[in-house]
Amino acid sequence: MKNILITGGAGFIGSHVVRLFVNKYPDYNIVNVDKLTYAGNLENLRDIENKPNYTFIKADICDYDEMRRIIEEHQISGIIHLAAESHVDRSILDPFTFARTNVMGTLALLQAAKVYWEALPEGYDGKLFYHISTDEVYGALELTDPDGIESPFTTTASSYDHHLAFGSEFFLESTKYNPHSPYSASKASSDHFVRAYHDTYGMPTIVTNCSNNYGPYQFPEKLIPLFINNIRNRKPLPVYGKGENVRDWLFVEDHARAIDLIFHHGKVADTYNIGGFNEWKNIDLIRVIIRTVDRLLGNPEGYSDGLITFVTDRKGHDMRYAIDSRKLQRELGWEPSLQFEEGIEKTVRWYLDNPEWTDRITSGDYLTYYENMYGSR
Numbered sequence: 001m002k003n004i005l006i007t008g009g010a011g012f013i014g015s016h017v018v019r020l021f022v023n024k025y026p027d028y029n030i031v032n033v034d035k036l037t038y039a040g041n042l043e044n045l046r047d048i049e050n051k052p053n054y055t056f057i058k059a060d061i062c063d064y065d066e067m068r069r070i071i072e073e074h075q076i077s078g079i080i081h082l083a084a085e086s087h088v089d090r091s092i093l094d095p096f097t098f099a100r101t102n103v104m105g106t107l108a109l110l111q112a113a114k115v116y117w118e119a120l121p122e123g124y125d126g127k128l129f130y131h132i133s134t135d136e137v138y139g140a141l142e143l144t145d146p147d148g149i150e151s152p153f154t155t156t157a158s159s160y161d162h163h164l165a166f167g168s169e170f171f172l173e174s175t176k177y178n179p180h181s182p183y184s185a186s187k188a189s190s191d192h193f194v195r196a197y198h199d200t201y202g203m204p205t206i207v208t209n210c211s212n213n214y215g216p217y218q219f220p221e222k223l224i225p226l227f228i229n230n231i232r233n234r235k236p237l238p239v240y241g242k243g244e245n246v247r248d249w250l251f252v253e254d255h256a257r258a259i260d261l262i263f264h265h266g267k268v269a270d271t272y273n274i275g276g277f278n279e280w281k282n283i284d285l286i287r288v289i290i291r292t293v294d295r296l297l298g299n300p301e302g303y304s305d306g307l308i309t310f311v312t313d314r315k316g317h318d319m320r321y322a323i324d325s326r327k328l329q330r331e332l333g334w335e336p337s338l339q340f341e342e343g344i345e346k347t348v349r350w351y352l353d354n355p356e357w358t359d360r361i362t363s364g365d366y367l368t369y370y371e372n373m374y375g376s377r
């Protein structure tokens with residue numbers, strides 16, 4: 001497969017996937033389609049934007065005609081679909097935008113690929129529609145003993161045993177969908193449409209459901225980059241509820257590596273869960289972030305603890321996510337390359353070494369990058 005369409009490539013995970021594919025596969029043409037919503041930032045791709053095998057197109061995945069035109073013009077044979085509205089808090093305030101992009105946008109893209117591929121002499125041969133989804137579609141798990149979990153930062157993280165400390169249930173590929181937030185409901189719906197295109201039309205599709213990602217270039221509305229930035233600027237750290245909710249964290253480059261592996265070797269019509277067996281209670285994770293930022297900035301230990309501010313809980317806040325990714329490990333040999341200690345250190349360092357990246361977002365300056373690169377919008 002030579003001509004690959006990656007949607008949402010100007011976002012957090014998408015930019016890592018685009019970078020990996022552009023650098024690793026010089027003989028592929030990588031076409032990045034992104035609407036450049038508030039979450040899209042072409043500065044994430046500055047290092048590869050002039051590579052000969054990379055093309056950026058500003059377009060909305062909901063625009064069926066435009067998707068048809070792009071897929072046909074670039075003779076796309078593989079699609080890695082990441083474009084989405086991705087922030088749960090925004091989905092609570094504005095569910096329509098989530099339904100539009102995540103559901104109708106995915107449908108427009110599916111239909112555009114279907115019409116183009118079905119008309120080719122070889123049909124669906126050698127084609128793939130790979131849809132990137134989230135573990136949040138599975139709903140929330142119980143937390144067996146929130147107070148019994150070892151809080152300090154330990155090397156037992158990133159192991160199956162560590163997982164068991166939080167509860168005996170995990171999300172498996174066979175777990176029934178049970179989304180709670182407008183975000184997860186819209187992603188669940190898009191996953192169903194992708195599978196329906198396989199089951200109804202025979203389109204070769206794959207769906208993967210990944211746990212919470214962290215790493216460089218994450219929009220500073222999400223927990224980790226927001227808190228690093230707030231510590232840097234001596235601003236309060238808003239902890240929802242009691243900070244007891246548990247998330248399962250994976251370094252973004254490990255997700256990108258999994259996507260590469262699954263795109264090339266995954267089984268058509270299959271589903272893979274992606275996760276690092278790395279659950280953290282929010283408050284414990286926050287303490288790790290504070291400690292790491294303070295150490296790297298040369299502040300005394302405990303210097304930023306007072307910034308922690310408990311605020312009203314998120315509506316419908318899912319208690320615990322926990323991915324069982326042993327199928328992917330067993331069948332395709334993938335495993336995370338980084339222990340959490342290394343990943344979080346690398347991440348905090350990146351945000352502290354690149355303060356202008358976040359500052360240009362908070363000031364709004366990043367919005368003009370497109371115009372400087374490509375002319376008026």
Ligand code: NAD
Pocket residue numbers: 007008009010011012013014033034035036037038039040041059060061062081082083084085086087101105132133134135187209210211212213214219
């Ligand atoms: P993000 O919000 O950082 O990036 C989304 C990108 O999609 C942005 O560049 C945005 O401009 C683009 N986009 C939004 N609406 C569009 C539209 N209508 N047309 C074209 N482009 C549009 O999101 P992310 O965190 O990088 O997530 C990427 C994908 O991975 C999403 O599908 C998300 O559901 C999924 N996912 C994310 C996580 C996570 O922890 N961030 C975990 C699992 C799965």
Ligand code: TYD
Pocket residue numbers: 088089212221222223224226238239240245246247282314
């Ligand atoms: P987030 O990064 O928004 O990811 P998601 O909601 O998709 O898991 O949030 C991670 C966890 O951190 C989640 O339990 C909500 C919590 N949280 C806070 O406590 N304060 C905040 O300001 C944010 C953004 C999140």
